[in-house]
Amino acid sequence: MPLTTPEIITALEELVGRDNVVADAAKMGAWLNEPRKRFHQSAVAVVIPPDVAAVQAVMRWANEHRVGIIPQGGNTGLVGAQVPLSGNEVILSLQKLDRIRSIDTAAGVMTAEAGVILENAHKAAEAEGAMFPLWLASQGSARIGGVLSSNAGGVNVLAYGNARELTMGVEAVLADGRLYNGLNALKKDNTGYDLKDLLVGAEGTLGIITAASLKIYPLPEDYETAIVNVASPEAALELFQLMRDRAGARLNAFELIPWIGLDIQLRHGMLDADPTASASPWYALIELTRMAGTEPGALQTLLEAAFEAALVSDAVVAESLADRTRMWAFREQMSECQSREGASIKHDVSVPIAAIPRLIAEGSATAEKLVPGIRPVPFGHMGDGNIHFNFSMPVGADPKAFMAQYDEAVHEIIYEVVLKLGGSVSAEHGIGQLKVDLLRQVKDPVALEMMRAIKTALDPNGILNLGKMLG
Ligand SMILES: Cc1cc2nc3c(=O)[nH]c(=O)nc-3n(C[C@H](O)[C@H](O)[C@H](O)COP(=O)(O)OP(=O)(O)OC[C@H]3O[C@@H](n4cnc5c(N)ncnc54)[C@H](O)[C@@H]3O)c2cc1C
The missing domain is CATH 3.30.70.2740 (Alpha-Beta Plaits)
Known part of the structure; x- marks a missing residue:
């Protein structure tokens, strides 16, 4: 017999304390309302374990009683993976596991708990003269566990890789409550399957990440940023190749933006000034990092070469932090600005x-x-x-x-x-509820079988984020 809602709430309160359980539906909005406003479902309760042991206790109990659990970080996911599907689930928020456990700049590793807000991870690294280079427009709310579980990308993947590439190891609670301690700081470790890579990008279907060891890098001295006019995506591609070939690892970002994006943002008063040099059908936002001990001006030199090759017709290079901020605001508002146009x-x-x-x-x-x-x-x-x-x-x-x-x-x-064209139907946002049917249609059938076998092995009772990703 499935447990009733009052039985579930009582059990959770006994496991983690009343202060760590939200049972009143009227108070659950922060955990239920997702950014796309597309998925509307209730939850039995929200449980907010105060530590890893409490996460284990909840999972042991949920596994025994077959109670569906949805791990949640900052609730900023864009595919409905972090919110309920049937209404019979309990949301398990990691928000109280918010400690930076250690930072070792010499080894280039920071160990952060799952509930650390991404922006706070940035600040913690910067305080030690280092950088955690995963930047998202949602970084003020997204949390490390959610960012890793959705294998988030963002604007610096070009230089530093996505969440998976920035993760050295994870600690996770399995569906039955066991603790997998896979935290490490090793560049080389050939001792079997890469379990970390299974948990990262699993959208909470295989285990609950409680902490991760993350790669950190030396903080750049400065950035050189420009918005350049390009005639077409073809020209932008050639320009990208020129930049990549000559700037190498210093090429931090190369973002393509169509003129309509500028037009919408200017018409709706979303920019305090036009960040571009002049009108153009397409723009590229290009950024290079400048490390300590190197001279400024590398981007200017590369742009001169691009002008000579007729790849660029006009450009503006940021001369201040305010210029750079305005350029990035233009890029980051691209998604939001469309809602102003219906x-x-x-x-x-x-x-x-x-x-x-x-x-x-x-x-x-x-x-x-x-x-x-x-x-x-x-x-x-x-x-x-x-x-x-x-x-x-x-x-x-x-x-x-x-x-x-x-x-x-x-x-x-x-x-x-x-x-x-040999592409992917989900580049960085994941599958969640949104693309379950699509994944079934387009994914290699053998790959789907392997994914289902892994899910069954790690979550035989099907309690972790059931119905997401694999349906
Ligand atoms: C304004 C905005 C901009 C964005 N920009 C980008 C972008 O540039 N690039 C990009 O890739 N994404 C972007 N995203 C989406 C992106 O997926 C999220 O912002 C972020 O990665 C999710 O973090 P979160 O803590 O909010 O996770 P949630 O939304 O809470 O959860 C996401 C998934 O992870 C699971 N999960 C959460 N925590 C854990 C845990 N501890 N253990 C196991 N599973 C867990 C959830 O069950 C769910 O499946 C953007 C979103 C917004 C709203």
Whole structure:
């Protein structure tokens, strides 16, 4: 017999104390309302264990009584992986596990608990003269456990890699309450399967990360940042190759932004000044790091070469922190600005970098044929082959009618082009609830079988984030 809601609440209160359980539905909004406002479901309770032992106790009990558990960090995920699916689940928030356990700059390792807010991890590293180089627009709320579990990317993947590449080891509570101690600071460790890589990116379906050892890097002395005008995605690709070849590891970011993004932000008063040099169909935001002991001006020199090669028609280089901040605000507001123009259809996809111009050209042309007046807004991490291929509704369209009529059809068009080009239907946001059916359709069947076998082995009673990712 499944436990009743009062029985679950009483048991949780006995396990972790009344102060660490939220049982009143009216007080659960912070854990239930997700950023996309797409998934609306209740939860039996929210449990907030104060330490790792309490996480273990909750999991031991949940496994015994077959109570569904959803691990949650900052609740900023974009695919509904961190919120309930059926309403019978308990949300387990890691927010109280928020200690930086250690920082070793000589070894380049920081050990942080799962509930540490990403921005606080940045500050802790910086206080020791180091950098944890994972930057997301959600970093003021996202927490280490959630960032790792969604294998987040962000704007510096080009230079430093995504969450998986920045993780050296993890500590995790398994579905039955056992503690896996995989924290380490080893660059080399060939002692079997890489269990850390299984847990990172698992979206909370295989275990609950309680802490992680993370790579930290020397803090750059400064950044050189520019917004340059490029005629087309093809020109942007050539420019990217020039920058990558000549700047190497100093190339920190290369982001592609279409003119429509600037137009929307200026029209809606989202920028205090135009961060670009002049009007252009496309812009690239380029950033180089400058390490201590090196001379400034590297970006200027590279841009001169790009002008000579006719890859760039105009450019503005940041001369102050305020300039840099404005340039990055322009980039980071790209997603949000579309909501000011009514409804939009969004895709987080990746293709081999060389195929980005084809992705944008073919995807835009097919969508424009289907929906006259639809406005393509493809932008993002060009250097990672990751484009947020979004479409704003035609000017004056009815938002609800637009979504009802075209949401599915535009998805189909874009995913078809992506798969034809050898790409991925989820570059950095994950699967969650949003893309469960899609994953089933496009993932290699043997890969799906392997994933299901791993899930069954680690969570035989199916209590961890059931229904997410694998359905
Ligand atoms: C404004 C905004 C900008 C964003 N920008 C980017 C971006 O540039 N790049 C990018 O990749 N993503 C981006 N994201 C989405 C991104 O996935 C999240 O911001 C972040 O990675 C999730 O962290 P979180 O703590 O909020 O996790 P949550 O949303 O709480 O959870 C995410 C997933 O992790 C699981 N989980 C959480 N904690 C644990 C744990 N301790 N153990 C096991 N599983 C756990 C959850 O069950 C869920 O499956 C953005 C989101 C927003 C709202």
